[in-house]
């Protein structure tokens with residue numbers, strides 16, 4: 349489950365469901381870098397871009413690497429600060445459904461992987477469609493091959509290896 353949590357977090361880093369978010373300044377303020385913010389100013393922050401910024405995620409920021417979320421010593425999942433991994437917003441308005449969303453994603457992924465071998469159709473174009481929430485422009489075409497009982501049992505036995 350640690351690896352699945354890491355894989356889902358890595359997918360949300362590169363393809364956040366909410367790609368852009370905006371806030372309104374409630375009273376005059378100054379950002380740590382000196383930017384002056386007047387009351388009423390609208391601030392847009394690009395969650396999509398932040399997930400692909402080298403200064404935040406390092407040289408391999410464009411690569412899909414679930415391992416970056418796993419502690420090298422024991423492979424356990426390590427969360428990142430909400431102001432670094434902003435897919436769920438941060439601070440007092442952090443997504444209220446974050447834990448529930450992970451639970452749902454893991455449940456769906458585990459249920460499918462338990463029953464089927466999933467293979468993405470070769471050369472299928474995978475492109476994001478930017479909107480208020482992000483979609484896949486052409487959906488995701490996959491082939492499913494049902495696992496037989498012995499295969500499912502093997503999968504169960506391998507958990508924790």
Ligand code: HEM
Pocket residue numbers: 360364365366369370434435436437440441442443444445446448449
């Ligand atoms: C992968 C799934 C999800 C992502 C990426 C996500 C992301 C976000 C983001 C970015 C915000 C902040 C929006 C803003 O700035 O106003 C937010 C707020 C919120 N989300 Fe989610 N969300 C997810 C799933 C869910 C689910 C499943 C629920 C409920 C069961 C939920 C409930 C909420 C609520 C109630 C807020 C408003 C919190 C507040 O303003 O205090 N979210 N979410």
